[in-house]
């Protein structure tokens with residue numbers, strides 16, 4: 001049955017980069033090890049790391065909408081920005097390669113890390129393989145202004161250019177995760193269960209905001225989604241997420257007003273800052289690998305999963321609850337953090 005959300009989404013151009021839903025798997029070994037099975041609590045994994053282009057990850061959902069609009073506008077060049085180890089930059093480079101569009105990346109040294117693997121391995125290696133043009137700026141640089149300047153220069157030379165801001169987290173990009181909410185709701189019907197809580201990392205907020213907007217339009221409320229902030233402190237993340245959820249809902253033609261108290265964000269996992277490892281993240285990445293044979297990344301999913309483990313251990317869930325942890329990809333980051341994991 002077509003929902004209001006499906007109908008609203010269908011009016012936007014979308015490049016089909018996913019080619020179907022990503023799987024949901026039950027994490028049975030984790031359920032055993034964490035004592036969830038005995039308590040009658042289900043733990044499921046939404047495999048958004050399992051996609052068909054560029055190594056996969058959450059950014060592909062946002063890029064479906066950005067590139068849909070870009071193709072309709074005849075764009076020949078995409079410029080995007082991010083940290084040196086940006087997954088969004090890597091996936092933009094991969095998608096542009098697939099679509100025959102020139103890709104320029106303006107990357108910033110936003111994390112105080114200078115190991116050779118951080119500089120050259122992981123996403124940086126893949127950006128190069130996908131044929132992107134890469135420029136690296138010092139930490140603290142205004143890369144968006146640089147991208148706009150570069151775009152103006154290319155436009156003067158006759159090129160048609162799209163600039164995609166950090167993480168693809170505009171209202172349009174967030175629609176990718178509103179669409180994911182619809183996908184999860186369909187999978188609930190197929191699985192014969194209902195999720196109480198969908199858990200994600202929060203960086204530039206588009207993943208949280210899109211899911212929250214989608215669940216709001218499905219009549220489930222924005223508080224279905226809980227995120228752990230990994231880029232900024234809790235309040236900064238919350239402001240950004242409330243605004244983006246509101247803008248995504250407006251873009252979808254809804255007049256719903258987002259209540260800040262219904263946007264659920266936990267700031268406990270940031271540690272010393274964006275991209276800086278925490279002991280809880282290291283434990284979480286190792287637990288996922290050793291219990292389920294699955295990879296999560298050190299910057300985003302690793303910190304979010306650490307937060308979820310903390311909530312589970314503090315007994316925050318009850319019998320009958322079903323939790324859905326979204327695996328957002330970013331595993332090339334593991335190679336950039338080799339020294340962190342090998343000490």
Ligand SMILES: Cc1ncc(COP(=O)(O)O)c(C=O)c1O
Nearest residue numbers: 087203204205206207300328330
């Ligand atoms: C692997 C991964 N997970 C999660 C996120 C966070 O998503 P968002 O920026 O939409 O909050 C990002 C990007 O920032 C990411 O690369």
